[in-house]
Amino acid sequence: MNLATPPSTASPAGFDRDRAVRLAHETFDIEAAAVQGLKARCGDSFAQAVEAMLAVQGRVVVMGMGKSGHVGRKIAATLASTGTAAMFVHPAEASHGDLGMIKPVDLVLIISNGGESDEITVILPVLKRLGAPLVAMTGNAKSTLARHADIVLDCGVDKEACPLNLAPTASTTAQLAMGDALAVALLDARGFQAEDFARSHPGGALGRKLLTHLSDVMRTGEAVPSVPPDAEFPALMREMSRKGLGASAIVDAAGRVLGIFTDGDLRRLIEQGIDLRAMKARDVMHAGPKTIRDNALAAEAAQQMEQFRITSVLVVDADGILVGAVNSNDLMRAKVI
Incomplete structure (x- = not known):
């Protein structure tokens, strides 16, 4: 291959550029509507979740399977960097020993759109016996997860952005937004300042600006x-x-x-x-x-x-x-x- 030759700009056979752009616009509209829809369901249960996280003496333990697990890792990282001690525990690993990482002084935040993932439902009775408060972030208020939870955050969406309505898209965006809302409410309640943020980001630009004398x-x-x-x-x-x-x-x-x-x-x-x-x-x-x-x-x-x-x-x-x-x-x- 001649590296000096620019790649061909010809479209692959059957590719419709206009359709691709139209689908992108529809994705933005669907996911924006999903996030906006959270406002009507964000009330007393959200305040209870924030209050419970403020009161926890241990850590906020975030769990989730599949795409919800990826979202959970991000939420745990955001919480940890904004003043709330948090970590992610994989549900599948939890049933093989990692449950020992969770203590009664912790709070468990489980993310699952359907609320029926086998890896999650199998550990719910153990978590309840442990006595750690359980917050569910789910799109199914009647799910097994919701029934076991002490507090339920409704992240349901009307439809996924995926044209097949299968791939988690709008639902994971809603989960991310709810997680960010929790982090923002918590950092505000803690009086978290830019200097505090810098201390947990010493290698970043903000950390250098606020920590370098x-x-x-x-x-x-x-x-x-x-x-x-x-x-x-x-x-x-x-x-x-x-x-x-x-x-x-x-x-x-x-x-x-x-x-x-x-x-x-x-x-x-x-x-x-x-x-x-x-x-x-x-x-x-x-x-x-x-x-x-x-x-x-x-x-x-x-x-x-x-x-x-x-x-x-x-x-x-x-x-x-x-x-x-x-x-x-x-x-x-x-x-x-």
Whole structure:
């Protein structure tokens, strides 16, 4: 095969593009209607389920077979990442030993559209004897699962998006939406904040923004360019070149920031034709530069750079003493921006 040759755009024999698009639109309509239909059935039982999950001392154990099982794994993951301890246990594995993972202090959330899956019905009596509260998310309020449950969340749909009305499509979308609704109600009731979310997502973009402090990424010690105000201009240039920040702080004897001189300042002075050889740092510095506290988040430095259209920020302590510096490249390496 010649990789340089683009694949053929010819449609396979018998393929109807217009029909494919029409079916996609119908799928969206059917699944949107399924989710909207949940609103009329989301009332006291939903509030009871949220209250029970808030009160549980152990974990919310989510179970489901087939496509409902895939939905269950997602719901368990969403709950766990938003402040509700949760895990997924496969019903088929439960009857072969994994039931030992479930304790009376847990709450069991079982997802099944029909509510009659053999792998689920066989373990219901054991779960009831265990004494853990049982919440059913089902489309069949008269099913075996619903009869055994303490709380029933009705996720029934009028029809599946599948043209054969067989493949779980609208029903699993409704289950996902109900699971998300539970997670949202729970995180709100717990007072869950963005910082809490970041702690469970340290590897994600939000986690880096909310957990990375300037002290984690800033340059410190000898890596921070600084000169006294009476430093000769050549000494200022050498300090900037040696430290590679694109700027240098001008500090007093105590280390307090008096000003800053940047590559941009240098270009502007050269354009003006000013003879810089006799200048001192105090003559060319930009007084009262933007600084940021050393206990700030790295994302705050990024925001300040964007707001004031600058590429570096000096970091100071509570007394205004220079303790570090950071530029946009440092923040990009830390994946904060």
